[in-house]
Amino acid sequence: MNKRTVFFVSDQTGVTAETMGHSLLTQFDSAQYQSTTLPFIATAEQAAEVVRRIDEAGRASGLRPIVFATLVDDAVRAVLQQANALVLDFFAAFLGPLEAELAMPSAHASGRAHGMADLAAYTARINATNFALANDDGAGARDYAAADVVLVGVSRSGKTPTCLYLALQYGVYAANYPLAEEDLESGELPAVLRPHRQKLFGLTIRPDRLQQIRQERRPGSRYASLPQVQAELRAALALYARLGLPFLDTTQCSIEEIASRILERQRLERRVRP
Amino acid sequence: MNKRTVFFVSDQTGVTAETMGHSLLTQFDSAQYQSTTLPFIATAEQAAEVVRRIDEAGRASGLRPIVFATLVDDAVRAVLQQANALVLDFFAAFLGPLEAELAMPSAHASGRAHGMADLAAYTARINATNFALANDDGAGARDYAAADVVLVGVSRSGKTPTCLYLALQYGVYAANYPLAEEDLESGELPAVLRPHRQKLFGLTIRPDRLQQIRQERRPGSRYASLPQVQAELRAALALYARLGLPFLDTTQCSIEEIASRILERQRLERRVRP
DSSP: OOOEEEEEEESSOSHHHHHHHHHHHTTOTTOOEEEEEEOOOOSHHHHHHHHHHHHHHHHHHSSOOEEEEEOOOHHHHHHHTTSSSEEEEHHHHHHHHHHHHHTSOOOOOSSOTTBSOOHHHHHHHHHHHHHHHHTSSSOSOOOGGGOSEEEEESTTSSHHHHHHHHHHHHOOOEEEEEOOHHHHHHTSOOGGGGGGGGGEEEEEOOHHHHHHHHHHHSTTOSTTSHHHHHHHHHHHHHHHHHHTOOEEEOTTBOHHHHHHHHHHHHTOOOSSOO | OOOEEEEEEESSOSHHHHHHHHHHHTTOTTOOEEEEEEOOOOSHHHHHHHHHHHHHHHHHHSSOOEEEEEOOOHHHHHHHTTSSSEEEEHHHHHHHHHHHHHTSOOOOOSSOTTBSOOHHHHHHHHHHHHHHHHTSSSOSOOOGGGOSEEEEESTTSSHHHHHHHHHHHHOOOEEEEEOOHHHHHHTSOOGGGGGGGGGEEEEEOOHHHHHHHHHHHSTTOSTTSHHHHHHHHHHHHHHHHHHTOOEEEOTTBOHHHHHHHHHHHHTOOOSSOO
16 A cells, blocks of 8 residues: 655754654554655755655655645745645744734744754753763762762663753753662662762663663673563662652653653753753 | 743643744744743643643733643643633644544544654664764774764764764764874874765864864863864865765754754665654
8 A cells, every 4th residue: 555655844954844743643543654854945946846756756656745844934835835735834834823922023034943043052962961971870980969860770771861862952961870789789879879869860661671672782691681670670669769769660751751751850950942 | 021931831741842832933033031841731630730820920921921732632722722821732733634634533642752652763762872872982993884874073073962863863873983183184084984985974163163162171272272173174174075075064053953964965764753
C-alpha cells in the first residue's frame, strides 16, 4: 500500500515544523506516512521547487500530501499554498490573532526562531554542556557546588543523556553520580554527595529493560545479568526511600520527558527560555 | 512597565508549546513578556488551577495573558478556554483539518508526542550519544568508520555541542576532531582522518567571537589571544579550501541551526524521525 507523504517545510531549521507535525500525527494511530524535511526555504523560487516536489510525491503515491509549514514571508507562503496538498501553516494560523492581541504588526522576518538572537543564551547552553561533560561520572573531584541538580542512579539508568539534554535544551547545570556496588552495599549516601542532598534526584528503571540495555553493552556479563540488575535497582530504591529523595522511573519516558519532569519537580530555573 | 505574561500549557512536557510560542513571539520585536511553562496538565482539575494562575497573572500585570497550549483532551481544553486570556490552542487549530484529510478520527489521547512510543528510537538516541561521547576529542583510537559525520575545527568552534545535539535529537553518529596547531602548521589532513574524507565537515567562527569564548575559558592566555585565534582560523579555512571540505561559520548560528545545516548539506539519514 502506498504511504502518504508528509513534508515539513521551513525557512529555518524545520525543528518547529517537525515538532508540531509530529505531535499532531501521533494522534492518528493507523496513518501510514513517510516524511521529508525541507529546511531553509527562504525564497519564492525555492518554494516553487518545493511545490514541484510535493506535487510529484502526490502523483507517485496517489495520495494528497500533508505539509506542515513554518514560513514567515507572505510571498513564500503564497507559493507553497499552490501545492496540491493539505498545507497547515503555523504562522498563517496564529500570527493574526497575536497581532490583534498585541496591537502591533509582526516582523514577518524569517530566521528569528532558533537564530542566535541571544548570545547569552547560546553561551549558557555551551557552558552547561561543558559542565555536564566535566561532571559526568562521579570520578575525581566534581563541582557539585555549582550544579543545579545531581542525578543519581545505577549504571545505564539514563543519567548521562538526561544531563546533556538539560544542558543543551535549558542551560541547566546537571551533574551525575553513578551508584556503584559499594555505595549500594553500604546503603549510605557517598560522602561527596552529602553536602548536596537537596540537589539529588534519583533515576530508576524496570529490571528487564535495564538488563536489555546492559546486555547490548556487555553481553553475557555479570553486569548484565538479571539477578545483578535486580539487586542494584532494589538497593538504589531502598536508598532513595531512606533519604526521601525524589525519583523517577525512566522506563516509559523519553529523554525530553525525563528532563521536563526533573525541571518541574526540582523547580529548576532554566537559563535558556523561549 | 508591567510585562505581559505568556503561559505554555501542555498535557506533556511543554516542549512543543514552547517551540511553537517562541517562534511566534520572536516575530514581535518590541513585545515584553515573561513566560511560565506548566507541563503535565492532564485533568480538568489541574486545568482549573491553571486558569486561576492565568487570571491572577492578568490581574497582577493589568495585561491579558497569552497562552500557547497543546492539550489533546477536549474536556481539559474546554476548561482552559475559560481563562481570561488569548488562548492559542495548537490541537484545536489543526486536528480538525487533519481528521478531514485523513478521513479518520484522532485519538484525542495525550502522551503520544515525546512519549516512548518507539523504543528503537530511544535506543538509537542513547547509542548515538554514547558514540559522540566516546569520539569527542580526537585522542586515542576513534571509531571514525562508524561515524555518519566527523566535525573538524579549531578548539571551541562548536564541535562538541553540535555532535551531542545531532545524537540526542536525530540519533546521528557524529565524531569530532579538533585541529591542533601541528595539524594546522602541516597543512595536511591528519592521517587518521584521510580514509574518512567524505564524512568530514568543517566548522569556523569569527575571530572576535572565538577570542571571547576562549578568554572566558583561559583568561589572558596565548590560547585566547587574538593573533593566535586569527592564525588558527586562517589555517583551518585554508585547509578546508585545499581539501574542498564543506564548512559552516557558526558565529551567527544556534546549535539547532548548525546541526540542521550539517544534516542538510551532508544528506545525513536521521535515525530518529518525527
